[in-house]
Amino acid sequence: MWQFIGIRVIQGIFTLLVISLLVFLATRLTGDPALVLLPPEASSKADYERVKKQLGLDKPLSTQYLIFLSGAVRGDFGLSIRDRRPTRDLLLERLPATLQLALAGMVLAIVIGVPLGILSAVKRDSFLDKGAKLFAVLGMAAPQFWVAIMLILLFGAILKVLPTYGREGPENFILPSFVLAWSIMAGITRLGRSSMLEVLDSDYVRFARIKGLKDGMVVWKHALRNALIPILTFSGISLAGLLNGAIVVEQVFAWPGLGRLMLDGVLQRNFPVVQAAVMASAFFYILTALIVDILYVYADPRIRH
């Protein structure tokens, strides 16, 4: 087990290294931040050189990369080009908002998606199954920005029952977390249904019934434990995606999270901010994947041995 974790950690570090190089090069391709900062009319060649030097962009690329990398290892991503504040502080300000929203969305998706998928399979072709299918197809097909705007219209503008921007209180979570959760919920419902149907048709579930176990035990113990294994993988990938910051949802609901930080960073050619935000996303992605793999080992004893 420890050896398995060790290997995965080393793989993760290597992946992060590759990503750091890619994001470093990609930002440099987007243009010159000095040009964005300088007032277009009153700027001489000398001003330009001064700003470049100040930002450290006059050094050769390899040196710039090494400075970025050595800082990143210590958790120091340099100063934001825009307001000269430490990028790390910007990141830490935004992170809780994204984490909270991601977890809220994920919990919502699992709490509704799993039971809905299981019941769809158990009560196959029933009214509930068909309703769940419609709900899932809509969730997968409807674009998030549209769902978000419709919900804002309905609950914010017409019914006036829910706040549509900011994150002051718990009620602020309802709309954005639902928009985030819907497509994942849809995926979990459909995946849960199909894997549950497969498991319900297996010999061991049939044998559990032959032994005389109650239907509840057969479904919620014997079948569910096996059907959850693919759901676990899917949820892990989805959660990792949510942790990257939901750019669209954060934008629509004015949610001060990582996604918006990254978007603003890109628009302003704010290299340190973009680099820091991408590295943070990559880190969470790898961390989630590792946690899912470890959970997997507990969920499926066949992998353990």
Added chain:
Amino acid sequence: MTNDLILQVEDLQTHFFTRTGVVKAVDGISFELRRGETLGIVGESGSGKSMTAWSILGMVPHPGRIVGGSINYLGENLLEKSRGEMRDIRGSGICMVMQDPLTSLNPVFTVGDQLVETLRLEYDEPKRSLRQRAVDLLANVRIPAAEERLTNFPHQMSGGMRQRVVGAISISRAPNLLIADEPTTSLDATIQLQYLRLLKDIQEQTGAAIIFITHDFGIVARMCDRVAVMYAGRIVEQSDVEDMFDYPAHPYTEALLQSVPDLDTDVDMLPSIEGQPPSLDALPEGCSFAPRCPYAWDKCRDYPDEFTVADRHTSRCWRSE
């Protein structure tokens, strides 16, 4: 003698209602089983053997339904039981070992867990004594170091051991009737023999009646007291084992017996039955075996009645009239 009667199936009909029509998987079969007796049900795949078993267990899969007849277990008609009552009978009264015993164990729970959860249905005892019962059961089916095996997951055991665990679970609630559905087809030859011996042991210890579903007459000869030969959803011949081997009355039985390899005959000489078993949604008029039967004649256009050929020996062939 009548007190010994465990199962009495009468005119059982299990049909499947599919989009393309009604498939008569089981079409009016009758048989009886006494305590300690072993009945072999023989036939090709699709002859309705397995559906007979699922009907008795009350677990006919969708879109199938029992549409007629009765299944009397200890004098009570199972078809009149509620879902809950049927569940209580499953496991404690009637249990089944499925075709592939190796996939019958849930891969994510330990063997001990799967045994103890079954025992808990039967015995209202603390966990420790249930575990002790589980150890005894495993030891009883000759699993060495039974105590340690309880914490094993199925994939940590060999195939032979897993089937013995399945055997142990099936008898853990001391059922009166054990159904074994081709339990040996997926197994190596050596394990097959072990398994048959295990079933015999179980029967000797518990006095349970066994229904043995197979297509192998060799196994029937080894295991059974009575045989019923099924073809296209009906029992075409039924008798004591020796009687059937010595005096097969139905041409289908005759053909099946001839295709059992014998040490003295060359494999090249093995006869086989011409043609395919009929599709159940397009049964021929009259005797369903007639299209493949070497003796078929005019009369076979009507379905033959059940004729008594000898004591406790019946056949559905006009030749036995």
